[in-house]
Amino acid sequence: MILTLTETERQIALAISVAVGLCGLVLAAAGNQDTMEIHGWLILAIAAICAIIVIRGIWGPEPPKSRLQSYYDEPIKAGIIASMAWAVVAMFVGVWVAALLAFPDLTFDSAWASFGRLRPVHTSGVIFGFGGNALIATSLHVVQRTSRARLPDQLSAWFVLVGYNLFCILAASGYLLGVTQSKEYAEAEWYADIWLVIVWVTYFILYIRTLARRKEPHIYVANWYFMAFILVVAILHIINNLAIPVSLGHAKSYTIWSGVQDAMVQWWYGHNAVAFFLTAGFLGMLYYYLPIRAQRPIFSYRLSILSFWGITFFYMWAGSHHLHYTALPHWVQTLGMTFSVMLLVPSWASAGNALLTLNGAWHRVRDDATLRFMMVAAVFYGISTFEGSFLAIRPVNSLSHYTDWTVGHVHAGALGWVALITFGSLYTLVPSLWKREAMYSPALVEWHFWLSLAGTLVYIFAMWNSGIIQGLMWRTYTEEGTLAYSFLDSLRAMYPYYIARTLGGLLFLIGAVIGAYNMWRTIRAASAQAPFEGDVPLQAATAAGRA
Numbered sequence: 001m002i003l004t005l006t007e008t009e010r011q012i013a014l015a016i017s018v019a020v021g022l023c024g025l026v027l028a029a030a031g032n033q034d035t036m037e038i039h040g041w042l043i044l045a046i047a048a049i050c051a052i053i054v055i056r057g058i059w060g061p062e063p064p065k066s067r068l069q070s071y072y073d074e075p076i077k078a079g080i081i082a083s084m085a086w087a088v089v090a091m092f093v094g095v096w097v098a099a100l101l102a103f104p105d106l107t108f109d110s111a112w113a114s115f116g117r118l119r120p121v122h123t124s125g126v127i128f129g130f131g132g133n134a135l136i137a138t139s140l141h142v143v144q145r146t147s148r149a150r151l152p153d154q155l156s157a158w159f160v161l162v163g164y165n166l167f168c169i170l171a172a173s174g175y176l177l178g179v180t181q182s183k184e185y186a187e188a189e190w191y192a193d194i195w196l197v198i199v200w201v202t203y204f205i206l207y208i209r210t211l212a213r214r215k216e217p218h219i220y221v222a223n224w225y226f227m228a229f230i231l232v233v234a235i236l237h238i239i240n241n242l243a244i245p246v247s248l249g250h251a252k253s254y255t256i257w258s259g260v261q262d263a264m265v266q267w268w269y270g271h272n273a274v275a276f277f278l279t280a281g282f283l284g285m286l287y288y289y290l291p292i293r294a295q296r297p298i299f300s301y302r303l304s305i306l307s308f309w310g311i312t313f314f315y316m317w318a319g320s321h322h323l324h325y326t327a328l329p330h331w332v333q334t335l336g337m338t339f340s341v342m343l344l345v346p347s348w349a350s351a352g353n354a355l356l357t358l359n360g361a362w363h364r365v366r367d368d369a370t371l372r373f374m375m376v377a378a379v380f381y382g383i384s385t386f387e388g389s390f391l392a393i394r395p396v397n398s399l400s401h402y403t404d405w406t407v408g409h410v411h412a413g414a415l416g417w418v419a420l421i422t423f424g425s426l427y428t429l430v431p432s433l434w435k436r437e438a439m440y441s442p443a444l445v446e447w448h449f450w451l452s453l454a455g456t457l458v459y460i461f462a463m464w465n466s467g468i469i470q471g472l473m474w475r476t477y478t479e480e481g482t483l484a485y486s487f488l489d490s491l492r493a494m495y496p497y498y499i500a501r502t503l504g505g506l507l508f509l510i511g512a513v514i515g516a517y518n519m520w521r522t523i524r525a526a527s528a529q530a531p532f533e534g535d536v537p538l539q540a541a542t543a544a545g546r547a
């Protein structure tokens with residue numbers, strides 16, 4: 001890996017590792033006695049490992065000039081492996097928190113294993129660890145292939161990938177230690193947030209620089225989705241995380257936003273994290289890997305562009321549907337509700353476009369579990385956006401809000417759409433990047449598919465039931481006008497559904513473990529290649545060949 005870097009890049013990599021290590025040392029010293037101290041040492045340790053890896057290869061030969069005629073796929077491979085590793089860990093934690101809701105004693109009397117700490121490990125782990133690494137890997141693959149251009153240098157992508165995973169590790173380990181900003185999906189504290197800004201801006205610049213080198217005159221639509229994802233996430237992250245630390249020696253900070261403004265900024269962020277992290281980026285995957293796998297051009301290119309502008313414009317205004325019946329002015333809630341309903345049109349445009357692309361390739365959907373992953377993902381994308389637009393209607397939200405219906409909606413999107421499109425894309429990518437004809441075991445892909453589908457269905461049906469029962473129980477009155485059920489009654493009624501959800505989640509987790517195993521075997525089976533031997537030349541977008 002280091003041998004693919006030029007000598008100058010190796011020196012810069014070493015300098016960055018040393019600089020980051022020093023920052024870790026400063027944090028450790030400043031955070032004396034605070035949880036920040038532990039993070040300081042953690043950063044130093046990771047930076048030291050990076051420095052050692054660089055030093056071991058620093059005197060190696062310079063990479064051949066011929067590399068410039070091929071794509072640079074090494075960091076993409078690492079991103080895929082990181083994504084699957086996070087998937088297994090974070091979904092395991094998901095099953096654990098699901099079990100905790102049925103069996104509250106599973107915390108083993110330790111603070112770090114309490115629900116409040118494990119839950120954000122799950123959400124950040126799946127969204128940022130699993131989803132984010134997959135997005136970085138696929139986006140860098142798609143931009144090179146559709147631009148017929150190599151990444152502009154060898155170092156930036158590694159910086160983005162390693163730096164991003166450092167952020168994820170700081171976030172997840174922080175939650176276990178009790179470090180949190182208490183903003184959902186933005187729990188990481190100020191020093192981790194600042195680090196992510198540096199990483200993310202590098203990512204955006206890398207993407208733009210690659211596009212600028214393109215030999216294709218046209219910018220394929222998948223790149224627009226990826227660019228919207230990268231750019232908007234940067235804006236959201238910076239604005240929602242503006243905070244003032246208690247002191248430079250403390251992990252704790254306070255947001256600069258107050259009262260209802262804070263709530264609005266948070267849910268403008270949270271909602272658009274769904275829109276641009278969990279939707280736009282994955283639509284980028286869908287628009288590239290689905291046509292490739294189906295061997296058919298996209299049904300309507302024009303529709304994909306219309307959907308893009310509709311999604312990017314409408315989503316921005318819909319965040320207030322998370323704050324119905326709150327102190328937020330009524331008209332702002334109505335605005336969010338209206339835009340949420342309108343959002344259904346561009347959302348279904350993309351879902352429909354994907355399914356219509358499969359017309360004429362249904363026999364492939366039947367025979368190829370990888371393509372089936374993507375087909376079902378498009379269906380769940382349609383289901384979850386329909387449900388979202390429905391839940392955003394204020395009177396519907398009065399029933400669903402605070403209940404498990406929301407959690408069911410979340411996982412219809414997260415499992416059915418985000419995870420399935422990712423698995424479909426990775427199963428397409430892994431054999432092609434590691435130069436294999438197919439995955440190690442197509443039968444295991446089939447198993448993974450059915451476990452995922454069964455797990456998703458069990459999960460969301462359990463949550464639809466429990467959510468609607470909760471909502472109804474909380475609003476049932478006796479003839480005297482008092483509440484018919486106590487909160488505890490409703491909690492007891494949830495018990496069977498919480499067990500069902502845990503089992504559904506377990507099926508999904510087993511599927512993911514099988515997927516990770518299958519990919520690992522595929523990668524291992526790839527003959528030990530000398531560096532540069534397997535590089536794909538720029539001219540041929542998908543065919544394997546020597547550079």
Ligand code: HEM
Pocket residue numbers: 091092094095096097098099119122123126127131406407410411414415418419501502504505506508509
């Ligand atoms: C093995 C599969 C999974 C299981 C068992 C699982 C389980 C859970 C549980 C128990 C919760 C807490 C619900 C609550 O507080 O009442 C949760 C929340 C959440 N999970 Fe998962 N999850 C899984 C996979 C995923 C994946 C793949 C994603 C994203 C790509 C995801 C995203 C989320 C999000 C965003 C929340 C917060 C929901 C909210 O606040 O409404 N989960 N999950």
Ligand code: HEM
Pocket residue numbers: 184270274278279318321322323340341343344347381384385386387388389390391392393397400401402406409410413414417418
């Ligand atoms: C047209 C598209 C969509 C609309 C209008 C929409 C709307 C909504 C609404 C109204 C809520 C409930 C707010 C509340 O009562 O607290 C919600 C929650 C949520 N949705 Fe969606 N949704 C859409 C698509 C999606 C998709 C595709 C995903 C996932 C991939 C997703 C993930 C989430 C998450 C994570 C939450 C929970 C937020 C929280 O409270 O922690 N949504 N959405």
Ligand SMILES: [Cu+2]
Pocket residue numbers: 270271272274318319321322
């Ligand atoms: Cu929303």
